[in-house]
Amino acid sequence: MRPLVVGGEALLIELGSAAEVAALHAELLRRRDAGELGAVRDLVPAARTVLLDGVRDPAGLGARISRWQVPPLAQTQGPLVTVPVRYDGPDLADSARLWGVDPAEVPGIVGGTVFRVAFCGFAPGFGYLTGLPERFHLPRRATPRTAVPAGSLALAGEYAGVYPRSSPGGWQLIGSTDGVLWDPDREPAALFAPGVRVRFTEAAA
Numbered sequence: 400m401r402p403l404v405v406g407g408e409a410l411l412i413e414l415g416s417a418a419e420v421a422a423l424h425a426e427l428l429r430r431r432d433a434g435e436l437g438a439v440r441d442l443v444p445a446a447r448t449v450l451l452d453g454v455r456d457p458a459g460l461g462a463r464i465s466r467w468q469v470p471p472l473a474q475t476q477g478p479l480v481t482v483p484v485r486y487d488g489p490d491l492a493d494s495a496r497l498w499g500v501d502p503a504e505v506p507g508i509v510g511g512t513v514f515r516v517a518f519c520g521f522a523p524g525f526g527y528l529t530g531l532p533e534r535f536h537l538p539r540r541a542t543p544r545t546a547v548p549a550g551s552l553a554l555a556g557e558y559a560g561v562y563p564r565s566s567p568g569g570w571q572l573i574g575s576t577d578g579v580l581w582d583p584d585r586e587p588a589a590l591f592a593p594g595v596r597v598r599f600t601e602a603a604a
Contacts, residue, residue, distance in 0.1 A: 400469075402461025405450070410457040412449045412464060417517050417529050417557070420444050422472040423464075424593055427451070436460075444518045444593045446527075477515065477594045482561070483602035484509075484552050488572035490540070494554065498535055505573060506601045508535060509552075514559055514597040519589065524563035524581025526591030531559060543569030550576045552599065561591075576602070 400423070401413040414420050424444045430436040437460065440453025454460055486506050488494075495502040514528035531554070539555045544567065547553070551562045553570035562568060563580035576599075580590050591597065 400465055402465055404457040404461065408452065408454050408457065410451040410454050410461050410464075412451070412461070414447055414449070417446065418472065419469075420447060420449060421515060421517060421529075421594065422469050423449055425472050425476065426467065426469045428594070445520075446518065474513065477596045479513075479596045479598060480590060481598050481600055482576050482578045482590075484574040484576045484599045485602050486574045488551065488553075488574045490571040491573045494537055494571050494573050497537055509559075509573070509599050510601060512598075514599075516591045516593050516595045516597065517558075518593055519591065521560075522563055522566055522581075524589045524591065525560055526580075526589075526593075526595070526597075528559040528591075528597055529557055531557065533557070537571050539569040540571060543567055544572075547572065548575065550578065550580075552576060574599075 403411045403413065405411050412423060414423060424442060427436060427442050431439060438453065438455050439451050443450040491505060492502050495505050512530050514530040516526040517529045519526050536557050537554045546565050547562050547568040549562055549564045551572045552574035553560055553562065553572050555570035561576060561580055578590065582588055
Protein backbone atom coordinates (compact mmCIF):
# COMPACT_ATOMS: atom_id res chain seq x y z
CA MET A 400 0.00 0.00 0.00
CA ARG A 401 1.46 3.33 -1.09
CA PRO A 402 -0.31 6.63 -0.29
CA LEU A 403 0.39 9.58 -2.61
CA VAL A 404 -0.83 13.14 -2.06
CA VAL A 405 -2.45 14.52 -5.22
CA GLY A 406 -2.88 18.29 -5.23
CA GLY A 407 -4.24 19.99 -2.15
CA GLU A 408 -7.28 17.86 -1.35
CA ALA A 409 -6.81 14.37 -2.79
CA LEU A 410 -5.07 11.17 -1.83
CA LEU A 411 -4.23 8.29 -4.17
CA ILE A 412 -3.62 4.87 -2.63
CA GLU A 413 -1.62 2.49 -4.84
CA LEU A 414 -2.21 -1.24 -4.24
CA GLY A 415 -0.86 -4.49 -5.61
CA SER A 416 -3.98 -6.24 -6.88
CA ALA A 417 -7.66 -5.90 -7.68
CA ALA A 418 -8.46 -7.88 -4.52
CA GLU A 419 -6.55 -5.37 -2.38
CA VAL A 420 -8.40 -2.49 -4.07
CA ALA A 421 -11.77 -4.12 -3.39
CA ALA A 422 -10.88 -4.78 0.25
CA LEU A 423 -9.60 -1.25 0.87
CA HIS A 424 -12.58 0.34 -0.88
CA ALA A 425 -14.97 -1.67 1.29
CA GLU A 426 -13.04 -0.72 4.43
CA LEU A 427 -13.06 2.97 3.46
CA LEU A 428 -16.82 2.85 2.91
CA ARG A 429 -17.33 1.12 6.25
CA ARG A 430 -15.23 3.65 8.13
CA ARG A 431 -16.84 6.59 6.34
CA ASP A 432 -20.32 5.31 7.21
CA ALA A 433 -19.20 4.87 10.83
CA GLY A 434 -17.87 8.44 10.95
CA GLU A 435 -14.28 7.26 11.38
CA LEU A 436 -12.82 8.53 8.11
CA GLY A 437 -13.32 12.26 8.36
CA ALA A 438 -14.33 14.56 5.53
CA VAL A 439 -14.00 12.80 2.15
CA ARG A 440 -16.10 13.88 -0.81
CA ASP A 441 -15.53 10.93 -3.17
CA LEU A 442 -14.04 7.43 -3.11
CA VAL A 443 -13.07 6.24 -6.59
CA PRO A 444 -11.55 2.75 -7.07
CA ALA A 445 -9.66 1.82 -10.24
CA ALA A 446 -7.68 -1.22 -11.38
CA ARG A 447 -4.86 -0.83 -8.81
CA THR A 448 -5.68 2.40 -6.97
CA VAL A 449 -8.28 4.12 -4.81
CA LEU A 450 -8.64 7.91 -5.03
CA LEU A 451 -9.98 9.87 -2.07
CA ASP A 452 -11.08 13.35 -3.12
CA GLY A 453 -12.10 16.28 -0.96
CA VAL A 454 -9.70 15.41 1.86
CA ARG A 455 -8.71 18.13 4.34
CA ASP A 456 -5.37 16.59 5.32
CA PRO A 457 -4.26 14.14 2.59
CA ALA A 458 -0.81 13.47 4.06
CA GLY A 459 -2.18 12.82 7.53
CA LEU A 460 -4.94 10.55 6.24
CA GLY A 461 -2.47 8.67 4.05
CA ALA A 462 -0.27 8.00 7.07
CA ARG A 463 -3.27 6.71 9.02
CA ILE A 464 -4.49 4.44 6.22
CA SER A 465 -1.02 2.96 5.70
CA ARG A 466 -1.17 1.64 9.28
CA TRP A 467 -4.54 -0.06 8.86
CA GLN A 468 -4.94 -3.82 8.90
CA VAL A 469 -7.44 -4.21 6.05
CA PRO A 470 -9.34 -7.52 6.19
CA PRO A 471 -9.83 -9.46 2.94
CA LEU A 472 -13.19 -8.93 1.31
CA ALA A 473 -15.61 -11.79 1.99
CA GLN A 474 -17.00 -13.44 -1.14
CA THR A 475 -20.55 -12.84 0.11
CA GLN A 476 -19.96 -9.18 0.99
CA GLY A 477 -21.81 -6.56 -1.03
CA PRO A 478 -25.25 -6.31 -2.65
CA LEU A 479 -26.10 -8.86 -5.36
CA VAL A 480 -27.58 -7.94 -8.75
CA THR A 481 -28.92 -10.65 -11.07
CA VAL A 482 -28.82 -10.00 -14.82
CA PRO A 483 -30.60 -12.34 -17.31
CA VAL A 484 -28.48 -12.98 -20.41
CA ARG A 485 -29.05 -14.62 -23.79
CA TYR A 486 -25.90 -16.37 -24.98
CA ASP A 487 -26.16 -15.19 -28.56
CA GLY A 488 -22.97 -13.15 -28.99
CA PRO A 489 -21.02 -13.29 -32.27
CA ASP A 490 -17.82 -14.29 -30.42
CA LEU A 491 -19.41 -17.09 -28.37
CA ALA A 492 -17.98 -19.93 -30.48
CA ASP A 493 -14.49 -18.42 -30.65
CA SER A 494 -14.49 -17.75 -26.90
CA ALA A 495 -15.54 -21.34 -26.17
CA ARG A 496 -12.78 -22.60 -28.47
CA LEU A 497 -10.18 -20.53 -26.61
CA TRP A 498 -11.49 -21.98 -23.35
CA GLY A 499 -11.37 -25.50 -24.77
CA VAL A 500 -15.07 -26.13 -24.14
CA ASP A 501 -18.26 -26.55 -26.15
CA PRO A 502 -20.27 -23.32 -26.64
CA ALA A 503 -23.13 -24.95 -24.73
CA GLU A 504 -20.90 -24.98 -21.63
CA VAL A 505 -20.31 -21.22 -21.60
CA PRO A 506 -23.59 -20.29 -19.82
CA GLY A 507 -22.71 -22.65 -16.99
CA ILE A 508 -19.20 -21.24 -16.62
CA VAL A 509 -20.34 -17.61 -16.64
CA GLY A 510 -23.50 -18.29 -14.63
CA GLY A 511 -21.53 -20.22 -12.04
CA THR A 512 -19.30 -17.22 -11.36
CA VAL A 513 -20.21 -14.48 -8.92
CA PHE A 514 -18.61 -11.37 -10.37
CA ARG A 515 -17.80 -8.18 -8.51
CA VAL A 516 -17.76 -4.66 -9.93
CA ALA A 517 -14.15 -3.59 -9.41
CA PHE A 518 -14.55 -0.09 -10.81
CA CYS A 519 -16.52 1.88 -13.38
CA GLY A 520 -15.49 3.87 -16.42
CA PHE A 521 -15.38 3.97 -20.24
CA ALA A 522 -19.06 5.01 -20.45
CA PRO A 523 -21.77 5.91 -17.89
CA GLY A 524 -22.99 2.66 -16.37
CA PHE A 525 -20.10 0.48 -17.57
CA GLY A 526 -18.63 -1.66 -14.79
CA TYR A 527 -15.42 -3.66 -14.96
CA LEU A 528 -16.35 -7.01 -13.41
CA THR A 529 -13.80 -9.40 -11.92
CA GLY A 530 -14.25 -12.99 -10.80
CA LEU A 531 -13.59 -15.29 -13.76
CA PRO A 532 -10.81 -17.79 -13.01
CA GLU A 533 -7.56 -17.05 -14.83
CA ARG A 534 -7.98 -19.97 -17.23
CA PHE A 535 -11.05 -18.22 -18.66
CA HIS A 536 -9.37 -14.87 -19.33
CA LEU A 537 -9.65 -13.93 -23.00
CA PRO A 538 -7.64 -11.63 -25.27
CA ARG A 539 -9.20 -8.57 -26.84
CA ARG A 540 -10.20 -8.85 -30.47
CA ALA A 541 -7.41 -8.11 -32.94
CA THR A 542 -9.75 -5.68 -34.72
CA PRO A 543 -12.20 -3.71 -32.55
CA ARG A 544 -15.77 -3.26 -33.72
CA THR A 545 -16.89 0.25 -34.62
CA ALA A 546 -20.27 -0.33 -32.96
CA VAL A 547 -21.10 -2.82 -30.20
CA PRO A 548 -24.85 -3.12 -29.50
CA ALA A 549 -26.16 -1.87 -26.17
CA GLY A 550 -26.66 -4.70 -23.70
CA SER A 551 -23.80 -6.84 -25.04
CA LEU A 552 -22.10 -9.06 -22.47
CA ALA A 553 -18.39 -9.03 -23.22
CA LEU A 554 -15.11 -10.45 -21.92
CA ALA A 555 -11.53 -9.20 -22.20
CA GLY A 556 -8.51 -10.06 -20.08
CA GLU A 557 -9.58 -10.55 -16.48
CA TYR A 558 -12.75 -8.50 -16.92
CA ALA A 559 -16.37 -8.97 -17.93
CA GLY A 560 -18.66 -6.08 -18.76
CA VAL A 561 -22.00 -5.10 -20.26
CA TYR A 562 -22.13 -2.25 -22.76
CA PRO A 563 -24.74 0.24 -21.48
CA ARG A 564 -25.09 1.85 -24.92
CA SER A 565 -23.87 1.29 -28.46
CA SER A 566 -20.21 2.23 -28.76
CA PRO A 567 -16.94 1.03 -30.31
CA GLY A 568 -15.30 -1.88 -28.52
CA GLY A 569 -12.76 -4.64 -28.83
CA TRP A 570 -14.00 -7.12 -26.24
CA GLN A 571 -15.29 -10.63 -27.02
CA LEU A 572 -19.11 -10.55 -27.26
CA ILE A 573 -20.69 -13.69 -25.83
CA GLY A 574 -24.26 -12.63 -25.04
CA SER A 575 -26.82 -9.88 -24.61
CA THR A 576 -29.24 -8.57 -22.02
CA ASP A 577 -32.30 -6.30 -21.98
CA GLY A 578 -31.24 -4.97 -18.58
CA VAL A 579 -30.86 -1.20 -18.35
CA LEU A 580 -27.36 -0.44 -17.10
CA TRP A 581 -27.73 3.35 -17.00
CA ASP A 582 -30.94 5.30 -16.41
CA PRO A 583 -30.55 8.95 -15.32
CA ASP A 584 -34.17 8.90 -14.07
CA ARG A 585 -33.41 6.00 -11.72
CA GLU A 586 -31.82 6.22 -8.27
CA PRO A 587 -29.08 5.15 -8.45
CA ALA A 588 -28.69 5.76 -12.19
CA ALA A 589 -26.08 2.99 -12.58
CA LEU A 590 -27.09 -0.63 -12.06
CA PHE A 591 -23.45 -1.52 -11.41
CA ALA A 592 -21.38 0.27 -8.77
CA PRO A 593 -18.01 -0.65 -7.21
CA GLY A 594 -18.43 -3.47 -4.71
CA VAL A 595 -21.70 -4.78 -6.17
CA ARG A 596 -21.75 -8.53 -6.87
CA VAL A 597 -23.22 -9.65 -10.18
CA ARG A 598 -24.60 -13.00 -11.26
CA PHE A 599 -25.60 -13.67 -14.87
CA THR A 600 -28.53 -16.04 -15.31
CA GLU A 601 -29.52 -17.61 -18.63
CA ALA A 602 -32.55 -15.87 -20.10
CA ALA A 603 -35.12 -17.61 -22.24
CA ALA A 604 -34.20 -17.54 -25.93
